[in-house]
Amino acid sequence: MRKKLMGYVGFANFPNQVHRKSVKTGFQFTCMVVGESGLGKSTLVNTLFNTQIYPNKQPAEPTHDCPQTVEIQSITTDIEENGVRLRMTVVDTPGFGDFVNNEESWKPILDNIESRFDAYLEQENRVNRRKMVDNRIHACLYFITPTGHALKPLDVEFMRRLHTRVNLIPVIAKADTLTEEEVVAFKQRILADIKHHNIQIYQAPAYEYDDEETIAENREVMSKIPFAIVGSDKEFEVEGGRRVRGRRYPWGVIQVDNEEHCDFVKLRQMLIRTHMEELKEFTNDVLYENYRTEKLSAMGIQQDPSVFKEVNPVQKMEEERLAHEQKLAKMETEMRSVFHAKVQEKEHKLKQSEEELYARHKEMKEALDKQRIELEEKRRRLEAGRPMTPEKSKKKGFSFNK
Numbered sequence: 001m002r003k004k005l006m007g008y009v010g011f012a013n014f015p016n017q018v019h020r021k022s023v024k025t026g027f028q029f030t031c032m033v034v035g036e037s038g039l040g041k042s043t044l045v046n047t048l049f050n051t052q053i054y055p056n057k058q059p060a061e062p063t064h065d066c067p068q069t070v071e072i073q074s075i076t077t078d079i080e081e082n083g084v085r086l087r088m089t090v091v092d093t094p095g096f097g098d099f100v101n102n103e104e105s106w107k108p109i110l111d112n113i114e115s116r117f118d119a120y121l122e123q124e125n126r127v128n129r130r131k132m133v134d135n136r137i138h139a140c141l142y143f144i145t146p147t148g149h150a151l152k153p154l155d156v157e158f159m160r161r162l163h164t165r166v167n168l169i170p171v172i173a174k175a176d177t178l179t180e181e182e183v184v185a186f187k188q189r190i191l192a193d194i195k196h197h198n199i200q201i202y203q204a205p206a207y208e209y210d211d212e213e214t215i216a217e218n219r220e221v222m223s224k225i226p227f228a229i230v231g232s233d234k235e236f237e238v239e240g241g242r243r244v245r246g247r248r249y250p251w252g253v254i255q256v257d258n259e260e261h262c263d264f265v266k267l268r269q270m271l272i273r274t275h276m277e278e279l280k281e282f283t284n285d286v287l288y289e290n291y292r293t294e295k296l297s298a299m300g301i302q303q304d305p306s307v308f309k310e311v312n313p314v315q316k317m318e319e320e321r322l323a324h325e326q327k328l329a330k331m332e333t334e335m336r337s338v339f340h341a342k343v344q345e346k347e348h349k350l351k352q353s354e355e356e357l358y359a360r361h362k363e364m365k366e367a368l369d370k371q372r373i374e375l376e377e378k379r380r381r382l383e384a385g386r387p388m389t390p391e392k393s394k395k396k397g398f399s400f401n402k
């Protein structure tokens with residue numbers, strides 16, 4: 001039920017308070033990148049934040065012993081833009097898919113994600129919860145090899161294992177190696193595979209109170225998934241003397257920040273400009289919450305339903321709506337009966353005055369008739385030649401001389 005205020009109260013200023021608080025505390029976001037070696041993960045992260053988060057890698061010596069497991073490396077940087085601070089953590093997973101047998105490549109990554117949930121859960125159970133550190137992974141960019149065919153078993157396995165624990169955002173790596181048509185066909189094939197395997201990739205919620213522009217923008221961003229991306233931290237000069245980030249080929253420069261060349265801009269827009277909070281919220285409210293419930297019930301902790309009566313917001317809204325409707329209906333019937341009574345009263349009054357008028361009319365008519373008869377009588381008497389007394393005739397204005 002929406003109530004209108006009679007005057008200014010001040011809570012229209014809430015968004016400003018939230019704004020001030022957020023700017024003061026800063027923002028924090030953790031993103032994971034997963035994909036086989038050499039797909040451009042490190043390059044993309046550098047491109048995304050326009051900084052050298054990762055130093056240029058020196059290729060390992062041929063004799064160098066390769067690590068036998070997937071490593072998890074995390075780098076945190078503070079980035080500032082217009083006075084707003086963002087603490088960005090990128091979790092890289094070198095070694096994923098690099099082995100002869102990649103069957104369990106997903107395992108160390110899942111373990112890492114869950115141990116971050118555990119750490120958060122442990123903090124929640126502490127006596128002092130004032131200093132909570134949120135190291136949970138808010139988004140996972142999964143790099144798909146630009147084969148132009150379909151998802152590989154490794155891709156399907158990883159996504160199937162991880163989709164209930166993290167916001168999966170699939171991206172087509174090195175999209176400059178595919179033609180425009182190949183990208184379109186590959187995207188369709190990837191989405192079909194994802195659907196076939198019942199994999200839940202990140203889906204942005206739509207809000208009915210968003211303005212049309214925002215809805216259209218979100219739809220546009222979502223329609224690009226899986227994002228076909230090109231990464232580069234090198235700049236080149238293009239015609240017109242502009243310097244752009246891109247990759248140079250004998251036939252031209254592919255521009256990272258040009259939406260006609262790749263979906264990099266859309267990916268950045270979604271991750272940073274439009275959906276960062278959304279991704280964090282979904283991680284906290286759905287992914288983490290499910291993990292927590294599973295974990296606690298596995299430990300034999302059960303919720304007493306009589307103590308925590310869960311409130312279903314949809315049901316509650318429905319109840320409120322019903323109550324509101326009933327109230328409206330009641331008000332309507334009341335108003336109708338009042339109206340009816342008023343009309344009846346008015347009608348009654350009208351009828352009464354009509355009768356009165358009619359009675360008066362009758363009375364006056366009778367008086368008039370009576371006078372007419374009298375006059376008639378007098379006239380007849382006159383004509384019959386019965387003279388009147390002079391005084392009387394003068395009074396009446398008659399003249400005998402005539």
Ligand SMILES: Nc1nc2c(ncn2[C@@H]2O[C@H](COP(=O)(O)OP(=O)(O)O)[C@@H](O)[C@H]2O)c(=O)[nH]1
Nearest residue numbers: 037038039040041042043174175176229230231
């Ligand atoms: N064609 C192409 N090459 C890329 C792209 N991004 C990175 N590379 C190159 O791929 C190689 C591996 O990149 P790197 O970021 O180290 O990959 P990582 O192992 O996934 O971190 C480097 O030589 C990059 O220059 C891209 O979008 N297109």
Ligand SMILES: [Mg+2]
Nearest residue numbers: 041042092094
């Ligand atoms: Mg790397």
